[in-house]
Amino acid sequence: MSENLKTIRELADELGVSKQAIWQKIKRDASIDLRQFTSTKGNTVYVNVDGQKIIKSMFKNDSSTKERQHKDDVDDNEKDDVDTQNEVKFLRNLVSEIQSEKKELHKLLDQQQRLALQDKKLLEEYKSEIKELKSLTMSKRGSEGDDFIQKENAVENRVKEAQNKNKKWWYFGK
Template sequence: MSENLKTIKELADELSVTKQNIQYHYQRLPKELQLKSSNGSNLINSKAEKIILGKVESSSKSNTKDQQISSKENFEDEKLDNPFINRLIKEVEYLKIDKDKIISTKDQQIEKLTNLLDQQQRLALQDKKLLEEYKSEINELKALKMPQEDKKEKDKKENQSQEEVQTLKKQMEALNDKIKGQEQANNQSSKKWYQFWK
């Protein structure tokens, strides 16, 4: 191994932090960066050292520009070296793109539904206006027909009243004929009695 490997204690002494702090960050490294020596002790290569250095610096809450740049570099190094992180980043980017497509599709669907609703409301308003026009036309036609119907009804009533008058006249004539017939019968009977006494 031509690479410069360090133990946890050596890195802790170099960074002036506790061995437990370095051990904590070491355990959270990707598995391919966790190296072991032949006797079983933990070893740290340069990539792992950069990552741990970034974590230690960020946990110390020193907000200098150099530390921010180094933590970004460490994250970029970690991101490029870790296939799991790379896959997660790709999935997140895909989901962002997919989310944007879904949102734009939903926006288009909402716009179409809004247009359809607007058209439906216009058609309903047109139908209402047409119905009102038809009703007014029907009322006008009824008004025109009513005098004719009234005239027909008047003619019918006049015909009926004339017929009733004629039937009443006939009945009166029949009664007059009966009365005359009875008067004649009475006159004849009175003559008979009169002749009998003579």
């Protein structure tokens, strides 16, 4: 390793704070993207000279080291507790919303299945009615069918003859 790279632990010891205090400072200051100043080997994060300057400048504005460390630890714990409580509330609300949506979806699915079953029953009823009507018309045609067809043809012929008689040749010329 190069001499200008330091671990977060080494920086914390140098500044007289905990590693958590350094990470909390970095988290709070969203304008700093520490990734450009760090490299990682295994589980160890190494900070280059520029990153070290930025981290040190973050701690220069505070009061004494002991007070700062105690304050950061207390604040971090309080904020972590509040954040955790808020996150738990959020997740509980999210779970209850998902459960209510799930219930609603089950209701809609049941309703859709009932409607599909009703449609199927109606379709079967219509098919059976159509079969009955066909069988009735076929049976009527079988016994009376020939007479009926002959009478129907005779009536159609008479209507055509009557139409032809009523037409006059000069009527078309006008």
